[in-house]
Amino acid sequence: MPGDEGEAAQEARGATGTRWLRPASMTEGVFDMLQARGMVITVYWLTLRSAEPLQEDHVRRALLHLLRKVPPLRTCFRRRGDCLWLCEVDKEAVDFQVVEGADPRRVTEDLMNRGYASHEGPLWRARLVRGAVDEDCPLEEVRASFPHTSHLVLGNHHGIADGTSNARTYNLLLRILNDVIAGRTIDDQEQLGEMASSEEFQEMVSAKLRELEKDPENLQRLLEEKEKVMTSVPLLLQCYPSVQGTQVKTEVIFEELDEDTTRRFFRRCKSEGVSVGSAFTALINGATIDLAKKAGRTDETFTLNEVHALDVRRFLSGDTSKHLGSHITAFSHAVEAPAAWRESFWDYARTLHHSLHRTVKQDPMLEECIYIAMAGEEGVEAMLATVPPPSEDCQSSNLRNLDPLLPDALAGEHVQAVRVLRGSSNFSSFTCHFVHTFRGRFAYTQCFSSHIITEDTAKALTRAIFDNLPALL
Incomplete structure (x- = not known):
């Protein structure tokens, strides 16, 4: 050592x-x-x-x-x-x-x-x-x-x-x-x-929870809303029944945009006043709606439950550039999407974008507070000891542009990285989406639970996402 x-x-x-x-x-x-x-x-x-x-x-x-x-x-x-x-x-x-x-x-x-x-x-x-x-x-x-x-x-x-x-x-x-x-x-x-420890962030969570506990009626409303989300069935699983009797396993599907398509996608997002992450989330939701309609759903609107990973370093005091370890939380989000989402895609993406960013700004610690309140004296670990059935339609992790974080991978004189793909095995979700940009190319990984959905369904979702994208540029 x-x-x-x-x-x-x-x-x-x-x-x-x-x-x-x-x-x-x-x-x-x-x-x-x-x-x-x-x-x-x-x-x-x-x-x-x-x-x-x-x-x-x-x-x-x-x-x-x-x-x-x-x-x-x-x-x-x-x-x-x-x-x-x-x-x-x-x-x-x-x-x-x-x-x-x-x-x-x-x-x-x-x-x-x-x-x-x-x-x-x-x-x-x-x-x-x-x-x-x-x-x-x-x-x-x-x-x-x-x-x-x-x-x-x-x-x-x-x-x-x-x-x-x-x-x-x-x-x-x-x-x-x-x-x-x-x-x-x-x-x-x-x-x-x-x-680095997460003591500062946990103190912020505790302070937020104490604030919530001063208004028991509001806290109870939040807990009931969370319980409703946690017991809901994702849209795709309503339309494509879960796989039964297979080994618990996460599998992966990778896609990558070329540099020209990446540039055009980013330019269009900027001109529409929408972050790339928000636009891509809207695209995932749109693809999910397409598969539901293909399976026979005729709803005029859909509300899809999302979970987004969030780096908590942004909320900490001082210089966090040396903070290694696991400094993340997650937050839930949902906005109504029209069944005819293509015709008004950028309006829908803007609505989603403003809602997402408002949630991050106002309540970055709310999700952890709710889990702690739901767990009570037993603790969050005990609450999660039994794997709950999937309830979210979309889980995502967006690291944005990796180039500033990987300069030595781009400039080595003997060896360089030309592609970076990443993912994680799932817990309670049936699919999770990982996105970032590296060397000017937008990279995507779908990690899907092959014991819950079939590979054909996972591939159909990916294809729907990337088949729709060029028409929106």
């Missing part, structure tokens, strides 16, 4: 030899409970191009340096009495394998559906998948200078890292890999950031 252990650290390690760092947050505890069942496990798939074929030893050494420089990768979770704690792993270990002749998508799904021994660690994995020499690379200048393709698939326990933390970590990995190949010295003492 980097650095010498001082007296305080030795005291924290205690008689058992475990170095106790701090009590786990509610979010970390929930993620730890779920990942043990193969749920909410994050995976990134990086397509790499290199000047020479990547050597296994170079990648292994880069991953070891990454472990030493990124605190979350050195953590695990252990019980201390009745409390779950974040701890430092007892020894250096990197779970790395080279996979020959495999489909990277299947490797991605494998890592997405495998839990971790959270009391021991490591809580992350890496797989190097050899790619074909003639595999597609849309960037001509990169294709010419970096003719060799490989894939690096990286999975992690969601309790140790969110999307922002992962992007910064994998940018560092590409920097280290280029340094290893070049033979440069790497300083393992220099750390990427810190495994």
